Amino acid sequence: MSEVTLRQWLLSDAPTSRRHARLASLYKGWLSFRSNTMAMFGLGILVFLLLVAAFAPLLAPYDPFAQSLSNRLQPIGVEGHLLGTDSLGRDILSRLIYGSRITLYIVALVALIAPVAGLLVGTVAGYVGGWTDTILMRITDIFLAFPRLVLALAFVAALGAGIENAVLAISLTAWPPYARIARAETLTIRSSDYISAIRLQGAGALRIITKHIWPLCVSSLIVRVTLDMAGIILAAAGLGFLGLGAQPPSPEWGAMISEGRRFILDHWWVATVPGLAIFTVSLAFNLLGDGLRDVLDPKDSGQ
Amino acid sequence: MNMLEVENLWVKFPTRQGIFDAVRGVSFTLGKERLGIVGESGSGKSMTGRAILQLIRPPGIVEADYIKLEGQNLLDFSEPQMREVRGQRISMVMQDPKFSLNPVMTVGEQIMEAYLLHNNTSKAQARAKSIAMLEAVSIRDPERVMRAYPHEVSGGMGQRIMIAMMLIPDPQILIADEPTSALDVSVQRQVLDIMDALVKERGMGLIFISHDLNLVSEFCDRVLIMYAGRVVEVCDADKLHEASHPYTRGLLNSLPRLDQPRKHLEVLQRDPKWSEAPSVGGHS
Amino acid sequence: MALTDGTEQRRPRAPLAPWLKGSLLTLGSIAVTMLGLLFVTFIIGRVMPIDPVLAIVGERASQSTYDAVYEQLGLDKPLLVQFFYYLTDVMRGDFGMSLLNARPVSEDIARVFPATLELATMGVFMGIVLGVPLGVIAAVRRGSWIDQVARVVALVGYSMPIFWLGLMGLLIFYGILGWVGGPGRLDIFYEDIVPARTGMILVDSALAGDWSVFKNAFSHIILPASLLGYYSLAYISRMTRSFMLEQLSAEYVTTARVKGMSERAVIWRHAFKNIRVQLITVIALSYANLLEGSVLTEIIFSWPGIGSYITTALLSADMNAVLGGTVVVGLIFICLNIFSDLLYRVFDPRSK
Numbered sequence: 001m002s003e004v005t006l007r008q009w010l011l012s013d014a015p016t017s018r019r020h021a022r023l024a025s026l027y028k029g030w031l032s033f034r035s036n037t038m039a040m041f042g043l044g045i046l047v048f049l050l051l052v053a054a055f056a057p058l059l060a061p062y063d064p065f066a067q068s069l070s071n072r073l074q075p076i077g078v079e080g081h082l083l084g085t086d087s088l089g090r091d092i093l094s095r096l097i098y099g100s101r102i103t104l105y106i107v108a109l110v111a112l113i114a115p116v117a118g119l120l121v122g123t124v125a126g127y128v129g130g131w132t133d134t135i136l137m138r139i140t141d142i143f144l145a146f147p148r149l150v151l152a153l154a155f156v157a158a159l160g161a162g163i164e165n166a167v168l169a170i171s172l173t174a175w176p177p178y179a180r181i182a183r184a185e186t187l188t189i190r191s192s193d194y195i196s197a198i199r200l201q202g203a204g205a206l207r208i209i210t211k212h213i214w215p216l217c218v219s220s221l222i223v224r225v226t227l228d229m230a231g232i233i234l235a236a237a238g239l240g241f242l243g244l245g246a247q248p249p250s251p252e253w254g255a256m257i258s259e260g261r262r263f264i265l266d267h268w269w270v271a272t273v274p275g276l277a278i279f280t281v282s283l284a285f286n287l288l289g290d291g292l293r294d295v296l297d298p299k300d301s302g303q
Numbered sequence: 304m305n306m307l308e309v310e311n312l313w314v315k316f317p318t319r320q321g322i323f324d325a326v327r328g329v330s331f332t333l334g335k336e337r338l339g340i341v342g343e344s345g346s347g348k349s350m351t352g353r354a355i356l357q358l359i360r361p362p363g364i365v366e367a368d369y370i371k372l373e374g375q376n377l378l379d380f381s382e383p384q385m386r387e388v389r390g391q392r393i394s395m396v397m398q399d400p401k402f403s404l405n406p407v408m409t410v411g412e413q414i415m416e417a418y419l420l421h422n423n424t425s426k427a428q429a430r431a432k433s434i435a436m437l438e439a440v441s442i443r444d445p446e447r448v449m450r451a452y453p454h455e456v457s458g459g460m461g462q463r464i465m466i467a468m469m470l471i472p473d474p475q476i477l478i479a480d481e482p483t484s485a486l487d488v489s490v491q492r493q494v495l496d497i498m499d500a501l502v503k504e505r506g507m508g509l510i511f512i513s514h515d516l517n518l519v520s521e522f523c524d525r526v527l528i529m530y531a532g533r534v535v536e537v538c539d540a541d542k543l544h545e546a547s548h549p550y551t552r553g554l555l556n557s558l559p560r561l562d563q564p565r566k567h568l569e570v571l572q573r574d575p576k577w578s579e580a581p582s583v584g585g586h587s
Numbered sequence: 588m589a590l591t592d593g594t595e596q597r598r599p600r601a602p603l604a605p606w607l608k609g610s611l612l613t614l615g616s617i618a619v620t621m622l623g624l625l626f627v628t629f630i631i632g633r634v635m636p637i638d639p640v641l642a643i644v645g646e647r648a649s650q651s652t653y654d655a656v657y658e659q660l661g662l663d664k665p666l667l668v669q670f671f672y673y674l675t676d677v678m679r680g681d682f683g684m685s686l687l688n689a690r691p692v693s694e695d696i697a698r699v700f701p702a703t704l705e706l707a708t709m710g711v712f713m714g715i716v717l718g719v720p721l722g723v724i725a726a727v728r729r730g731s732w733i734d735q736v737a738r739v740v741a742l743v744g745y746s747m748p749i750f751w752l753g754l755m756g757l758l759i760f761y762g763i764l765g766w767v768g769g770p771g772r773l774d775i776f777y778e779d780i781v782p783a784r785t786g787m788i789l790v791d792s793a794l795a796g797d798w799s800v801f802k803n804a805f806s807h808i809i810l811p812a813s814l815l816g817y818y819s820l821a822y823i824s825r826m827t828r829s830f831m832l833e834q835l836s837a838e839y840v841t842t843a844r845v846k847g848m849s850e851r852a853v854i855w856r857h858a859f860k861n862i863r864v865q866l867i868t869v870i871a872l873s874y875a876n877l878l879e880g881s882v883l884t885e886i887i888f889s890w891p892g893i894g895s896y897i898t899t900a901l902l903s904a905d906m907n908a909v910l911g912g913t914v915v916v917g918l919i920f921i922c923l924n925i926f927s928d929l930l931y932r933v934f935d936p937r938s939k
Binding site: 138139141142143145146147148149150151153154155156157158159230234237238241242243244254257261264265268271272274275278279282283285286287 | 887898912921
């Protein structure tokens with residue numbers, strides 16, 4: 001027994017326990033994911049981003065808010081400021097590093113709120129059926145009928161500008177597709193025999209939905225969320241750019257582009273650098289999402 | 304006289320695990336006869352038919368000593384030359400008319416197109432010819448069928464339309480790839496009879512690809528039996544019961560027979576040696 | 588009474604034709620969606636932290652003036668009644684007065700909308716002209732260099748913030764190279780020369796035969812339109828590719844080859860014909876997305892369209908203008924969906 005390596009144990013065809021089976025299937029998924037170079041590249045960027053955000057105070061050479069008007073609009077590569085300085089003489093690299101925290105914060109919040117809301121609406125609609133289904137799905141359609149950014153704009157207008165409200169506005173426009181997915185999954189699951197069996201054992205609707213339907217909806221939702229992350233980042237940056245998201249002097253990347261916009265012709269780097277950061281991160285999420293889809297949702301792969 | 308001669312045909316597909324040989328060294332000839340190719344799925348019988356028409360798409364590879372059509376080696380033909388061969392000289396009927404007819408074009412458009420591709424005539428003449436061809440495959444109301452879309456016709460009628468479409472340029476050879484497998488049992492016979500009558504009347508050669516040993520032995524003059532990409536046995540259809548290869552024997556013994564009822568049907572035992580042995584020549 | 592009468596009564600009533608029933612259902616669901624859209628905007632308007640009365644009467648008005656206006660606006664009525672008033676107003680094309688310039692919002696929107704329409708149409712046109720062939724070729728030559736290029740183009744398009752790409756475009760093509768006109772629809776010198784008939788300057792100047800204006804307008808629109816075109820290209824080419832891949836593996840494609848058809852005819856006359864219907868939906872969706880994507884693009888290029896209008900109104904807390912703009916864009920969204928649905932029925936023989 002001691003000669004069995006961890007790898008062999010994980011690749012065993014005959015799992016000895018539930019935990020063993022789950023770990024084995026995770027490991028196999030990881031192996032197939034690992035062979036996808038682009039997806040690994042995306043994952044690498046995101047891990048790097050996480051580390052940067054976690055150790056921002058250690059990594060940033062300056063205080064992101066420290067102004068130095070004598071030192072303003074320094075070009076890239078100038079002594080002491082790797083990426084130059086902005087119009088108030090703040091170090092762009094430091095702001096970029098602190099900005100990663102805001103980006104992650106927004107993405108994490110939206111990725112928590114929207115899919116959970118969608119999951120709730122979708123599973124209830126799919127499981128209860130009848131009028132509840134019709135009404136909930138009609139509401140979903142109404143939200144889908146809105147252009148997302150315009151709806152988010154209107155929400156922010158109603159709620160007031162700021163990061164939390166931007167998150168809320170983006171979530172409000174992002175949940176309908178998840179509700180659709182969750183409903184479709186629920187419809188197939190609920191008609192299966194084992195759900196009937198559980199119901200015969202006396203399980204209530206609440207128990208069936210939370211214990212048996214939700215866990216099965218999760219993997220398709222995860223894929224969708226990962227693919228949507230890039231869109232979330234872009235939407236958040238867009239709101240920031242319009243001055244409706246994070247407020248100055250916050251080093252949010254979209255807002256940084258907005259600040260740099262005024263000097264675009266003479267001091268191009270001020271707007272260019274944060275844009276590149278947004279691009280890199282959303283590209284990483286797209287690559288990761290493609291890879292995850294291949295592993296978790298093989299029927300869509302190759303498309 | 305041989306219309307088609309195939310010598311040492313290989314069809315290969317590169318895969319991650321190495322090269323997969325779908326067809327391995329198949330040789331046969333075809334005269335004005337009905338040649339049956341029988342085998343289970345994956346035996347390479349369909350690939351053989353498609354390789355003759357050079358329809359194997361990359362990354363698939365077709366290799367052969369030669370594939371001669373009336374003495375001309377098709378392997379030396381350029382793609383435009385092959386297009387002259389396809390339809391006009393060799394044609395093919397496929398399994399399921401539900402998928403082999405274009406769903407967004409009317410039946411008439413599709414048949415006329417087949418005629419116009421090889422005949423430089425007016426649309427009106429192509430139309431007249433198409434209607435005559437539909438009548439030839441026993442379609443009663445050809446004018447209406449010409450205007451119909453494929454989803455509006457039944458499977459049996461769809462397959463007759465397919466036969467009409469494939470025979471309209473007057474080819475010498477027809478490859479029928481499981482032409483009745485997707486049809487209701489009640490119309491299978493009818494479709495086969497129509498096809499048979501037309502092939503005989505026009506003096507064509509027919510390659511009939513099927514997994515159904517009984518059907519092939521009834522319908523064809525000569526039978527090639529394929530297994531794992533090779534021809535394991537060739538025999539005249541009426542002498543099929545004298546077949547000697549264990550695979551053929553196994554297939555025959557696993558079929559129920561009305562004239563010799565048996566308590567137990569045998570289960571086919573496969574021998575890995577069969578797939579390693581060289582192909583048998585299918586020359587007449 | 589129920590059993591016998593029921594059957595007796597049913598006979599004389601002619602059953603609804605299926606297509607009629609289908610159309611009624613579609614119309615019903617469209618009406619419900621539109622109603623929902625208006626309700627959402629109405630609610631947003633009510634929770635806005637802006638007092639509409641104060642915005643009209645000003646900070647220093649007396650309580651009695653305030654109350655009069657409060658009543659005049661119907662704010663003392665129950666919410667549902669207010670919604671009903673709002674509904675009837677919108678039906679008449681009345682979105683209220685802009686608080687900023689005291690003009691009817693509907694007039695403002697009618698004035699700015701052609702600019703957006705011109706931009707988005709040109710963008711989606713570029714997206715179709717380049718994206719469809721790119722997607723088809725990528726599918727036909729799967730795995731070739733052109734397929735890889737198409738993949739990268741789409742991936743970059745999905746990942747790039749549009750406003751940043753717009754800034755970079757301005758920097759490079761206007762600031763450094765000087766190939767295109769800068770922000771705005773025209774140079775000042777060319778403004779107000781041609782009469783505004785459609786509001787789309789390219790069309791107006793062509794109608795008036797004034798090609799110098801046309802040239803100037805073109806030099807201004809080409810960059811923002813290319814930008815939008817790039818985004819719709821990314822989407823359209825990806826979708827075209829996956830639709831084509833599905834069709835190319837279909838058996839009828841082999842049938843066409845067996846007939847002796849050239850590869851080009853097989854692809855365009857057979858396979859492509861089958862994706863037309865799906866493409867229409869994608870293009871309609873992409874057009875709708877461009878109307879939205881133009882919000883950020885219009886800001887970057889100082890393009891006086893509906894996106895700029897909504898954003899400006901938002902920043903100056905002009906509630907009526909924001910809601911009016913939102914409703915109009917939402918209605919266009921719904922109309923595009925209906926339109927693509929209709930075309931679907933016309934082009935797909937199986938849907939009849």
